[in-house]
Amino acid sequence: MSLTNLELLHYLSELLKTSKIKDYCPNGLQVEGKTNIQKIVTGVTASQALIDAAIEYQADAILVHHGYFWKGEDPCLRGMKKRRLAALLAHDINLFAFHLPLDVHTEFGNNVQLAKRLSIDVGQGVDANDPFSVALRGRFKTPITHQQLVDRLRTELKTTVLSEGDPERIITTVAWCTGGGQGYIDAAADLGIDAFISGEVSEQTIHTAREMNIDFFAAGHHATERYGAKALGEHLAEKFELDVTFVDIPNPA
Numbered sequence: 199m200s201l202t203n204l205e206l207l208h209y210l211s212e213l214l215k216t217s218k219i220k221d222y223c224p225n226g227l228q229v230e231g232k233t234n235i236q237k238i239v240t241g242v243t244a245s246q247a248l249i250d251a252a253i254e255y256q257a258d259a260i261l262v263h264h265g266y267f268w269k270g271e272d273p274c275l276r277g278m279k280k281r282r283l284a285a286l287l288a289h290d291i292n293l294f295a296f297h298l299p300l301d302v303h304t305e306f307g308n309n310v311q312l313a314k315r316l317s318i319d320v321g322q323g324v325d326a327n328d329p330f331s332v333a334l335r336g337r338f339k340t341p342i343t344h345q346q347l348v349d350r351l352r353t354e355l356k357t358t359v360l361s362e363g364d365p366e367r368i369i370t371t372v373a374w375c376t377g378g379g380q381g382y383i384d385a386a387a388d389l390g391i392d393a394f395i396s397g398e399v400s401e402q403t404i405h406t407a408r409e410m411n412i413d414f415f416a417a418g419h420h421a422t423e424r425y426g427a428k429a430l431g432e433h434l435a436e437k438f439e440l441d442v443t444f445v446d447i448p449n450p451a
């Protein structure tokens with residue numbers, strides 16, 4: 199089966215509720231390519247390496263979490279940005295990008311998909327009043343020590359982990375935000391949660407962890423955000439009988 203780029207855009211926009219979520223990049227069809235879509239490459243970031251892979255697969259579309267045109271960036275099409283766009287346009291490849299809508303979705307979102315891999319039962323948002331809270335809280339199905347969580351993150355996400363806290367501490371309650379979500383540790387600490395997991399770390403994150411008695415784990419921006427685009431692609435493959443391939447371009451950050 200195939201569908202048109204605008205049909206796919208409409209479907210994804212509805213599914214991910216893009217009009218309801220404030221973001222600092224456009225969500226949806228960022229670069230228009232050919233009309234009919236049968237073959238899709240999914241990935242975390244629309245880097246040159248991912249575009250090259252899509253060209254090799256002869257993909258009609260790329261679907262990513264990190265696209266282009268971020269608020270505040272230089273809008274000129276030069277250098278790296280020119281080369282990426284030139285490659286997409288030369289091969290008539292559509293670029294679909296969904297940022298925050300793909301973090302917070304209750305089934306395909308990066309946050310929920312990460313919880314699945316770590317055996318966490320998902321509860322409410324860290325901001326309970328926000329239905330699209332980008333940080334979530336929950337409980338481990340079975341309480342786990344700090345060191346066991348480090349090991350689980352390493353094994354499940356195939357990543358390196360930076361952590362702060364007592365290796366022997368038993369962790370039951372947890373909050374998390376994939377990617378650059380370390381700033382939410384303060385809200386999680388205020389809720390008295392045992393541990394906070396994110397992709398990135400800042401200098402100040404460690405002080406909050408130490409002084410607010412909340413264990414902290416940074417497992418990589420890329421590694422924690424690998425699973426949303428992958429899950430969404432698998433859903434599209436099944437629903438529309440499309441040929442979808444997830445391409446992981448390794449990134450240690």
Ligand SMILES: [Zn+2]
Nearest residue numbers: 377378419423
């Ligand atoms: Zn991200």
